[in-house]
Amino acid sequence: MAQRCSTCGGSGLLSIGSTATQCPMCEGTGKQWDPGRQYEYEMGPVTFNAPAAAAATNTQNYAGTATTAGSLQGVSCQIADNPFRCMFVVARSTFPFAIQPSDGGSGSGRYFVPQQTQVHSENFFGDSRHPMPWPTPYIFQRNQNITANITDLAGATGFVSVTNGSANVAWVSGGLFNCGTASGPPFPGVNIWSGAQINIGGVLYVISSAAGQGVQSQVLLTLATTYAGTTNANIAYAVSNTIRIGFIGQELSNQQN
Amino acid sequence: MYGHGLKFSRSGYNLKTFRASPYLLPQFGAYYQKFLLSKTRDLPEHGLVTRGYAFDFGYSNPNNAIAPFQWAECPLVIGRDFIAWSVTRVYSVAAPLVLTAPATTPHGVGAVTSQLGPNVSPGLMVNFYHTHNDVTRRWANKNISDGEFGGSGRYPMLLKDPALLPQGDTLMCVIQNMSNVTLQAQYLLMGGEFDTETYGQEAGV
Numbered sequence: 001m002a003q004r005c006s007t008c009g010g011s012g013l014l015s016i017g018s019t020a021t022q023c024p025m026c027e028g029t030g031k032q033w034d035p036g037r038q039y040e041y042e043m044g045p046v047t048f049n050a051p052a053a054a055a056a057t058n059t060q061n062y063a064g065t066a067t068t069a070g071s072l073q074g075v076s077c078q079i080a081d082n083p084f085r086c087m088f089v090v091a092r093s094t095f096p097f098a099i100q101p102s103d104g105g106s107g108s109g110r111y112f113v114p115q116q117t118q119v120h121s122e123n124f125f126g127d128s129r130h131p132m133p134w135p136t137p138y139i140f141q142r143n144q145n146i147t148a149n150i151t152d153l154a155g156a157t158g159f160v161s162v163t164n165g166s167a168n169v170a171w172v173s174g175g176l177f178n179c180g181t182a183s184g185p186p187f188p189g190v191n192i193w194s195g196a197q198i199n200i201g202g203v204l205y206v207i208s209s210a211a212g213q214g215v216q217s218q219v220l221l222t223l224a225t226t227y228a229g230t231t232n233a234n235i236a237y238a239v240s241n242t243i244r245i246g247f248i249g250q251e252l253s254n255q256q257n
Numbered sequence: 258m259y260g261h262g263l264k265f266s267r268s269g270y271n272l273k274t275f276r277a278s279p280y281l282l283p284q285f286g287a288y289y290q291k292f293l294l295s296k297t298r299d300l301p302e303h304g305l306v307t308r309g310y311a312f313d314f315g316y317s318n319p320n321n322a323i324a325p326f327q328w329a330e331c332p333l334v335i336g337r338d339f340i341a342w343s344v345t346r347v348y349s350v351a352a353p354l355v356l357t358a359p360a361t362t363p364h365g366v367g368a369v370t371s372q373l374g375p376n377v378s379p380g381l382m383v384n385f386y387h388t389h390n391d392v393t394r395r396w397a398n399k400n401i402s403d404g405e406f407g408g409s410g411r412y413p414m415l416l417k418d419p420a421l422l423p424q425g426d427t428l429m430c431v432i433q434n435m436s437n438v439t440l441q442a443q444y445l446l447m448g449g450e451f452d453t454e455t456y457g458q459e460a461g462v
Binding site for chain 1: 281283284304305307308309310311313316317329336342343346347348349350351377378379380381387403404409410411412413436443444445447448451
C-alpha cells in the first residue's frame with residue numbers, strides 16, 4: 001500500500017477557513033507523492049530481417065535477438081524489483097517499424113492501442129532530446145513485462161545475383177527490393193534504402209545514395225562500391241532493421257501501489 | 258502535472274508567473290507552453306490510463322493503403338471514455354513488403370520501378386468526424402492538410418483543449434491521397450482513458 005499523503009493525512013482534502021479544497025500535494029488521491037528516481041528501460045536491440053537468427057544474450061529484454069523474419073510477437077522487457085512509472089518513450093532504429101505495446105503484467109496484457117492495430121514508430125516515439133511524453137504516466141508493476149508485437153516496415157531478406165567487379169545486384173527470390181520512400185511529411189523524395197547497409201553472403205556493402213543509383217526497381221539495385229566476392233547467381237542478402245526502444249521514467253519505492 | 262509543475266516568469270513579476278509542465282519542455286521551451294498547453298493543467302494526474310487510438314491506412318494492414326488520388330476512411334468506436342491530448346501522423350509511399358515474384362525475371366519489364374520523389378505537398382488531406390448520439394460533428398470545416406493537423410512523435414501536436422470522446426462514440430478519420438502514388442498513412446491520437454473498473458481511481462498516480 002502507498003503511504004498516506006503527509007499534507008492531507010490521506011483524506012485528499014484540506015480545510016482552508018470554512019471550506020475544504022483538494023489537496024495540492026496529492027491532487028486528491030490521498031497517497032503520498034513518490035518522486036521516484038530517474039530510470040530508463042531499453043527493450044532490445046532486436047534485429048529484424050537479419051541474415052541469421054540469433055538468440056538473445058539477455059533474455060530479460062531481448063537484447064541481441066535477431067530474426068530472419070519481418071515481425072516478432074511478444075518482445076519483452078522485464079521490470080526489475082521496483083515499480084516503474086513510464087513518462088516518456090523513445091526509439092532508435094535503422095528503419096521505421098510498427099509496434100503494438102502492452103503491459104504484460106495486467107492480467108491478459110493491457111494494450112495501449114487498439115488490439116488489431118500496430119502504431120508507426122514515427123507516431124509513437126521521440127528521441128532523447130525530444131521524447132514523446134505519455135500524457136498520463138503509466139506504472140508498470142515490479143517484475144512484470146512490457147511486451148510488444150513489432151513489425152519491420154522496410155527491411156527484407158532473399159537471394160540475389162552478383163558479379164565480381166560489378167556494382168549491380170539483381171534480385172532472384174525472396175524479399176523484393178524496397179522501392180518506397182522514407183517517411184514524411186513531407187515526401188522526402190529519397191528511397192528508404194538509399195545509403196543503407198546490405199549484407200551479401202555475409203559481407204556488408206552500402207547501397208548507393210548517388211542520384212540515379214541505389215534501388216532502381218524491385219529487382220535491381222546498385223552498390224556504392226563494386227562487389228568484391230566471388231560471382232554468384234544465387235547468394236543470400238539481407239537488409240536488416242535493428243530496433244531499440246527506451247522507456248524513460250522513474251523507479252518507485254516498493255511501497256508504491 | 259499541475260500540482261507538481263514548474264513555475265516560470267519572463268519578467269520576474271510574481272503575478273505574471275505561469276505554470277509549465279516538465280513535459281514537452283525540450284520541444285517547446287517554457288514560454289511557448291503557455292500557448293500550447295491547456296490553460297490550467299495538462300490532464301488529471303489520476304483516473305486516466307495511457308491510451309492511443311491509431312487510424313491506420315496501410316502500415317498495420319497493407320490492404321488499407323490509399324490508391325492514387327483516392328480517399329479512405331477509418332472509423333473507430335471508443336471503448337471507454339477517452340481524452341485525446343495529442344495528434345501525430347506519418348505517411349510514405351507504399352512499397353511491397355511481401356514478396357510475391359514479379360511478373361518477369363530480373364531486369365525484366367513489369368517490375369515495379371522506384372517510386373521516388375512524388376514532390377507533392379501536401380501529401381494528404383484529413384478530417385475527423387465525431388459521432389455522438391447519432392449527431393456527427395466535423396473537427397474542421399473542410400479536409401485540411403497534413404501540415405495543418407498533426408505532429409510527430411518528436412513534436413506532437415497538442416490539443417489546447419483536450420477532446421473528450423465518450424464511450425460508444427465513433428470517431429472516423431478520412432484521408433484523401435493527394436499524390437499519384439499509393440499512400441500509406443497513419444494518424445494517432447494519444448491520451449488517456451478512464452478505466453476505473455480495472456484500475457480504480459488511483460491509476461496513473
